[in-house]
Amino acid sequence: MERINRWRSHGGWQEVWRHDSAETGTPMEFSIFLPDGDGPMPVLWFLSGLTCSWANVTEKGEFRAACAEHGVILIAPDTSPRGDGVPDDPEGAYDFGLGAGFYVDATEQPWATNYRMRSYIETELPALVAAHFPVDMARQGITGHSMGGHGALTIGLRTPERFRSVSAIAPICAPSDCPWGRKALGQYLGPDRAAWADYDACRLIDAGARLPALKVDQGAADGFLETQLMPERLKAACDAASQPLELTMHEGYDHSYYFISSVLPAQIAWHAQYLNS
């Protein structure tokens, strides 16, 4: 583990770290915001969307003031393995391969060797974080945007004992049934849809997975709303399962960081209710 940058910001330190990942077989980077104080502090994971690295939310997310106010550490991992030896979409598409790991453990070649973002986020990175920072791993929350919202929902639903609170911003809710999801899951996991069930929030809820606290914010003017995100599918699955869901539609807001930065501070305050109680 090597700290490659840090900046004083909003009464804390915004840091960036690099380490060699056994899961992905590559160097991986993540950012971590550490409010002042002795800790241990609760931790909120932010999983980013297509094309992003740790940098996007770290530069544009406007989360530090809320994290400092509530005493919450925020960690932003990368969205895929990267490097010369890592295979990418043959045509360099933005929605598959580099920057588009979809938080799965790939089973198909040539992806299976490096694209192990599920195990990286669920197991390897939390162990590293617990060993190096003043975090209280008994108080974790998770959120994310778009593909990262899909990651937050599915990781939360598979390991609910790990998280006190799960939220998402404009998440991909039913990846088995949208173009982004079918393309990615089909290539990473093969064509059998049965293999996708662990990576689909709606199917996990249909199969009995439950969360103690679940909140979703969605822009009503998001250009991906109907074709890729489909929050109405998540709502229907939660209603059928009596899974509480706080779904808020935000009139006029789109899919960009102008929306993310508008709702992330309130999401942090929401998580803090659970993380600091």
Place this chain on the structure above:
Amino acid sequence: MERINRWRSHGGWQEVWRHDSAETGTPMEFSIFLPDGDGPMPVLWFLSGLTCSWANVTEKGEFRAACAEHGVILIAPDTSPRGDGVPDDPEGAYDFGLGAGFYVDATEQPWATNYRMRSYIETELPALVAAHFPVDMARQGITGHSMGGHGALTIGLRTPERFRSVSAIAPICAPSDCPWGRKALGQYLGPDRAAWADYDACRLIDAGARLPALKVDQGAADGFLETQLMPERLKAACDAASQPLELTMHEGYDHSYYFISSVLPAQIAWHAQYLNS
């Protein structure tokens, strides 16, 4: 005037506009954040630093929540003319030419034709803004970062009747006596230092210029502090002139947007005291 983009954000609209400037002879772009409400509203100008366009503070400045809370419109202009016909530093240096207009009306060739950022910011753009947006031009404030802090201070000191409040973040305080300033003013205005006096905050104060309200935030770990920014020179000039100055040094903070975003919300609240009274 053409609106080229807009996003819903923080209970308002973040817009970007393009227009043909008579002063610079080029198309110019600026961003404007319009909180919801009928207006007219007060306006705060944010002048950006070296290499920046409207985009940097608009993406990373974290100002919209404070502007929405206080009902303040924020406008971020570009930092120089741009385009194929606009001359640039022959070696493409970051600190002169494109992205480095220093808010002067150049008198030397080949710069004098396009590099008229003083008249653009002082006269042309305010007239356009007054004609197109619900602004109360009797309630204006101005701030800026680094080179833009120099711009805010010097424009404020030359036209104090226009502004109720003037602030700056890590400004270049004495450009006649620092490398960035000597390089830029020497080329835009010629070698005679007498011609630079209108573009040097300390010399303007020495010559009798005064402001009703003046606030400066400076990071104590800023790598440009001693060689380029020199806030102690501004402090000395203000003390000698009995010009009130709220100068705050922030321990550990550097010159980046991680600092700007940490202090800009509080600067907006400070301006709002004057703009909304």
